[in-house]
Amino acid sequence: MAAMTQLESPPAGAAALPEGAEGAAAAPPAVRPGRRRDPSRDADILAATLDVLAEVGYDGMTMDMVAARAQAGKATVYRRWESKADLVIDAVACLKSPPPLDDLPDTGSLRGDLVAMIRTPSVKDAQRKLRIMTGLVSLIDREPELAETTRRALVEPRAAVTRALLRRAVERGEARPDCDIETLASVSAAMASYRTLMLRKPVDREFLLSVIDGVIVPAAVGAPGH
Amino acid sequence: MAAMTQLESPPAGAAALPEGAEGAAAAPPAVRPGRRRDPSRDADILAATLDVLAEVGYDGMTMDMVAARAQAGKATVYRRWESKADLVIDAVACLKSPPPLDDLPDTGSLRGDLVAMIRTPSVKDAQRKLRIMTGLVSLIDREPELAETTRRALVEPRAAVTRALLRRAVERGEARPDCDIETLASVSAAMASYRTLMLRKPVDREFLLSVIDGVIVPAAVGAPGH
DNA sequence: CAGTTCCGGAACTGTGCGGTAACGTAGGAG
DNA sequence: CTCCTACGTTACCGCACAGTTCCGGAACTG
Incomplete structure (x- = not known):
């Protein structure tokens, strides 16, 4: 069903610290008998996890x-991860x-760049991430580390793009030099997640346009944009 | 412990429709024998619910x-509400x-009004609501009606104030007449809830000031505010 | 071949929690 | 006083789910 294309590092499966008895058998020989673990199952399970999570x-x-x-089988899952x-x-x-x-849009205007960011497929992908x-x-509030992980995986990529576009607009002289790039770059994510979590309304193109034209562009550019 | 001062309407406790048999005893006599239900327990239970919910x-x-x-006792709770x-x-x-x-701040400038909104006690109350x-x-996504209830009870009051302040700034000529009041009024709530839910950082005065000075005021007022 | 590890599937254990029922007591109506 | 209901406490039922174990079979090592 789902795509799932990456996953290079093994998921740290079950590093139950051996709590060495006196000078135990140094390193366990890497070669073990028996059937090899099928790596393709890892990706399938992780993809299924994200699907169910979103639903x-x-x-x-x-x-x-x-x-x-x-x-x-559940045993196959628990062989790889210790807990839910x-x-x-x-x-x-x-x-x-x-x-x-890599391919930052460059339309010449801040608004054009921001609008180019919200192409339809990109929006649909973002909706899944919001779910x-x-x-x-x-x-998240039981596992504080997860907050940072989530931010980096789900939010930061898009915020970084917005940040770069804003910085370029400042250098170009389009945006005012004293504008708060850091705060402005998080406006999109905040508005989108708020709309999804609390309002339960779809984050569609129309909504994103109102954020761009009603908040980000006028805040960054002094004069009425358009 | 908690304050809890209102609650005028009885919480609709258990209106099990009588499904009238043939010409039953018309309206049940409002007077019933036995000990009266103690109304103060309702407020205590609701306050306890909000406390535990926030925690x-x-x-x-x-x-x-x-x-x-x-x-x-749990029976006292279930006598009043059908389910969790x-x-x-x-x-x-x-x-x-x-x-x-009733007492909208009126400092003469949009920024002054917005800053006056975030007095310390108000911020602390808002943090509890965010929790x-x-x-x-x-x-919320199991009970769609709750989204609207939550929005009205927790978010709308503050958004309404912001909306009024923005409208006044437009009439005063301070803010540009074409500014998107509706979207701008939801920026504060979105940024605050995003910071609480996803970033797990405190919504303190400093943060709120950066939203006012970095987003709302520059977006509403054409020229660099300050 | 035997021995070991993996696989999907299914049965099983333990526990935590929503909700109910049964106490004994407090208090209001007749 | 006698009913009847609300109250707090405690025990209990049922179920759902995290996590474990076993099965028959497949794959790999020696």
Whole structure:
């Protein structure tokens, strides 16, 4: 079902500290008998986790759901992750979207650049991420580290683009030099997540345009933009 | 512990429709024998609900916690509300803060008015509300009506004030006449809830000032404010 | 071949919690 | 006084779910 293309690092599966007895057998020989673990199952399980997370949230998600969606047994899941929380944390961490920094739009105006950012496929991808964020809220205040992970994986990429566009607009002389780039760059994410979490309204193109034309551009550019 | 000063309407306790058999005893006589229900328990239970909600969220909250905090028995709670969800919905609905619209600050400038809104006690009260909102997120997408209730009780009062201040600034000629008041009025709430839910950072005076000076004022007023 | 580890599936255990029922007591109506 | 209801406490039921274990089978090592 889902895409899931990356995941290079093994998810740190079960590092139960051996608590060395007296001078134990140094390093366990890397070669072990038996059937090899199938790495493709990791990605399937993580993708299934994100799907279920986006649909029912962390508290509504059960390990049976994840296993069923991944067509895996629960034992296969627990062989790789110690707990439900561990699984979700890893799934979010492996969600780094491909950095869209390479092809920054350059339309010549700040508004044009910002509008170019919200092409339709990009918006749909962002909606999925917002659903995932919604489901993570309840876990975030039990696992503080997850807040930072989530921010980096889900929010920061887009904020970084906005930041770069604003910086360029300042250098170009279009935006006023004293504008608060850091705060302005987080406005989009804040407005979008607020609309999704509390208002339960869709974050569509029209809404994003009103944020660009009603907030970001007028705040960055002195004169009425348009 | 908590304040809890309002609550005039009885919380609709258990209106099990009688499904009239043939010509039953018309209206049940309003006077009933036995001990009267103590109305002060309602407020205590609702206040306890909001306290627990702010501390552990909806999914972490148990009915035993609420009953213990209110020094009540679970039966006393269930005599008034049919379910956990009902209790929480009523608790949020009874949280209408006193409308601060009567004494709108009038400092002569938009920035001065907005800064006057964020006096220290007001900020602390808002933080409690943000904690409650955080705990409600997981329930909101199971009970769509709750989204509207939450918005009206927790968000709308402050947004309405901001809206009024912006409108006045436009009439005064300070803010540009074409500014998007509706979108700008929701920026504060969005930034604050985003910071609380996702970033887990405190919504303090410094942060709110950066929203005012970095976003709202420059977006509403054409020229660099200050 | 035997021995070991993985796989999906299913049965199982333990626990925490929503909701109910049964106490014994307090207090208002007749 | 006698009913009847509300109150707080405690025990209890049922269920859902995290996590474990076992099964039959597949894959890999020696």
